[in-house]
Amino acid sequence: MLDLLHNMERDLGGRPDELNEAERIDAAATRRAVGRVLRALALVVALLFVFSSEQLVTWVNGFEVGPVQDRVVAASAAWNVLMADTGLTVPAEAVRAEVNELRGMSWPEVRARLENEKARGREGARLLRGALFEEQG
Amino acid sequence: MLFPTIEFGIFFLVVFAAGWAARGTPEIRKLFLLGASYFFYGWWDWRFLALLFVSTLINYLAGLALARSARPGLRKFIVGVAVVAGLSILGFFKYYGFFLTSLSVLLETAGLTRDLPFMQVILPVGISFFTFQGISYVVDVYRGHVPAERSLPNVMLYISFFPQLVAGPIVRAADFLPQLHRPANLTRAHVGVGVVLILSGLLKKMVVANYLATELVDPVFFDPAAVGALDLLVGVYGYAIQIYCDFSGYSDIAIGVAALLGYRFLENFDQPYRASSLQDFWRRWHISLSTWLRDYLYVPLGGNRHGEAKTYRNLFLTMFLGGIWHGAAWTFVFWGAFHGTMLAVERYARRQIEFFAPAETAPGGIMSALGNAAQHLVGIVWTFHLVCFAWIFFRADSFATAGSYLAGFARWGEASQYVTPFMAGLIVIAMFFQFTPRHLGRWLARGVQHLPSPVLGLLLGGCIWLIWAIAPEGVAPFIYFQF
Numbered sequence: 001m002l003d004l005l006h007n008m009e010r011d012l013g014g015r016p017d018e019l020n021e022a023e024r025i026d027a028a029a030t031r032r033a034v035g036r037v038l039r040a041l042a043l044v045v046a047l048l049f050v051f052s053s054e055q056l057v058t059w060v061n062g063f064e065v066g067p068v069q070d071r072v073v074a075a076s077a078a079w080n081v082l083m084a085d086t087g088l089t090v091p092a093e094a095v096r097a098e099v100n101e102l103r104g105m106s107w108p109e110v111r112a113r114l115e116n117e118k119a120r121g122r123e124g125a126r127l128l129r130g131a132l133f134e135e136q137g
Numbered sequence: 138m139l140f141p142t143i144e145f146g147i148f149f150l151v152v153f154a155a156g157w158a159a160r161g162t163p164e165i166r167k168l169f170l171l172g173a174s175y176f177f178y179g180w181w182d183w184r185f186l187a188l189l190f191v192s193t194l195i196n197y198l199a200g201l202a203l204a205r206s207a208r209p210g211l212r213k214f215i216v217g218v219a220v221v222a223g224l225s226i227l228g229f230f231k232y233y234g235f236f237l238t239s240l241s242v243l244l245e246t247a248g249l250t251r252d253l254p255f256m257q258v259i260l261p262v263g264i265s266f267f268t269f270q271g272i273s274y275v276v277d278v279y280r281g282h283v284p285a286e287r288s289l290p291n292v293m294l295y296i297s298f299f300p301q302l303v304a305g306p307i308v309r310a311a312d313f314l315p316q317l318h319r320p321a322n323l324t325r326a327h328v329g330v331g332v333v334l335i336l337s338g339l340l341k342k343m344v345v346a347n348y349l350a351t352e353l354v355d356p357v358f359f360d361p362a363a364v365g366a367l368d369l370l371v372g373v374y375g376y377a378i379q380i381y382c383d384f385s386g387y388s389d390i391a392i393g394v395a396a397l398l399g400y401r402f403l404e405n406f407d408q409p410y411r412a413s414s415l416q417d418f419w420r421r422w423h424i425s426l427s428t429w430l431r432d433y434l435y436v437p438l439g440g441n442r443h444g445e446a447k448t449y450r451n452l453f454l455t456m457f458l459g460g461i462w463h464g465a466a467w468t469f470v471f472w473g474a475f476h477g478t479m480l481a482v483e484r485y486a487r488r489q490i491e492f493f494a495p496a497e498t499a500p501g502g503i504m505s506a507l508g509n510a511a512q513h514l515v516g517i518v519w520t521f522h523l524v525c526f527a528w529i530f531f532r533a534d535s536f537a538t539a540g541s542y543l544a545g546f547a548r549w550g551e552a553s554q555y556v557t558p559f560m561a562g563l564i565v566i567a568m569f570f571q572f573t574p575r576h577l578g579r580w581l582a583r584g585v586q587h588l589p590s591p592v593l594g595l596l597l598g599g600c601i602w603l604i605w606a607i608a609p610e611g612v613a614p615f616i617y618f619q620f
Binding site for chain 2: 023026027029030033034035036037038039040041042043044045046047048051052055056058059091092095096099102103105106107110
């Protein structure tokens with residue numbers, strides 16, 4: 001245990017002067033990388049606050065009952081309503097609806113959709129050919 | 138505190154910011170990371186913090202004792218005591234109930250009834266992982282692979298470091314302890330690797346594993362007698378993908394989080410379902426466990442150094458004990474014994490083929506190349522199905538369920554209830570990624586590492602948002618937490 005204290009004293013005391021050039025470069029690169037990640041993480045938090053406000057509500061609803069918790073729950077619900085009113089929850093809802101449609105799809109529906117796509121492709125090709133013939137004619 | 142939760146997100150933000158703020162004082166940084174790791178573990182059940190500490194202390198003291206003793210007999214004794222102590226703790230918490238239940242059944246079968254001292258023993262999360270790391274440390278010190286660590290906090294941090302504490306990867310002392318003696322650095326490579334691994338882990342766990350578990354695997358394994366053969370077949374394929382995505386997803390996040398804190402863990406999975414033999418599979422699946430079993434069990438048992446018969450015995454014993462490590466149930470014992478037997482059979486078959494039809498040394502023509510490719514393809518399909526067969530026993534809660542599952546493969550006339558296009562699509566996409574170039578992750582990380590912070594933030598935030606939007610509600614615990 002004493003060696004820990006010894007190391008700590010050495011680190012706290014004389015370390016900066018002992019840094020060699022390579023360590024100084026590493027330290028500077030690390031500082032830059034940490035700053036870069038922290039800025040990125042701040043942006044991540046902001047994005048999720050705005051576009052995933054319903055996740056926040058789900059999370060805080062799991063808190064135990066108490067005066068502080070109640071305020072947090074009320075604030076997050078109000079925040080979610082605000083985001084929904086401004087339309088910022090729409091992208092997540094659209095993605096979820098699309099995924100739910102995919103989940104609910106049966107094999108005959110997949111076949112029908114594939115045939116529709118094929119027919120649309122054929123129609124597109126026919127129209128394209130028509131346009132080309134008109135141009136040539 | 139599960140990785141894909143807001144709680145862990147907040148915890149990580151604090152640890153990342155405060156941990157790097159303390160970079161100038163490495164000992165304080167290590168103490169902070171140690172405190173954070175114990176907090177992370179205590180979040181599940183603070184009562185087991187003492188167990189974690191005692192287990193670590195035994196290994197630390199054994200390491201110091203090994204450093205001070207030169208007599209081979211005494212050194213053997215010290216390492217033996219430490220290993221037995223670690224395994225006794227593991228054995229009590231993990232196998233006490235299993236042992237007594239099995240003994241009770243055995244006595245009843247023999248017509249004897251006894252009052253056995255049954256107790257409700259709670260399994261501490263991650264005990265198998267931190268016990269194995271402790272053994273790894275003592276044995277490595279004994280073998281001289283790593284010097285005995287004089288600092289108790291260093292050993293404590295090695296065993297309890299939160300990214301790997303509850304479900305691995307099993308980190309070796311020789312890999313991790315030297316990193317604690319250097320100043321921690323965060324490079325662009327760390328950031329690239331960390332971000333890519335965290336995102337891939339979240340996608341695997343939250344989307345693929347969770348959907349497969351809730352909409353296919355759980356219902357099929359709940360009552361195999363109620364579904365047809367197609368559901369059962371795709372159900373076990375689904376489980377193969379689920380357990381891979383669940384466990385490798387956890388490992389990816391663990392390795393990614395450690396990278397962002399400036400530490401390097403070794404790879405734990407390497408596209409295991411592209412393996413063309415069981416031996417190859419075990420080089421790609423849960424690499425930290427399979428190499429642990431190889432170095433601390435198979436090799437000390439004699440490995441392949443004492444003739445063919447003993448090699449087969451050692452292969453079988455290693456996998457058999459690997460099966461028991463996974464869980465206290467006869468289905469896990471069967472799973473391990475099956476892998477051990479098949480590894481021995483595979484080795485025997487390979488040797489016979491080499492003897493009767495030795496491989497050509499001269500480069501062959503196009504027919505030879507085609508033959509090799511076909512052989513490789515057959516090997517992949519065969520290995521995948523062997524592994525899937527064993528997964529049935531791994532996932533089933535009893536032999537009765539596993540038997541019912543296997544019997545159901547005769548019911549090909551019944552219509553499928555659970556094989557939807559969505560489930561089939563998930564399995565196909567996940568299998569596709571088993572065959573993509575091996576360094577795809579590295580290429581992606583190289584792309585990410587040079588992004589400026591706003592773009593990095595948008596990418597990370599956008600991907601997490603998308604994963605949240607796609608994933609089913611709620612977070613299921615990771616499968617390997619129970620081990």
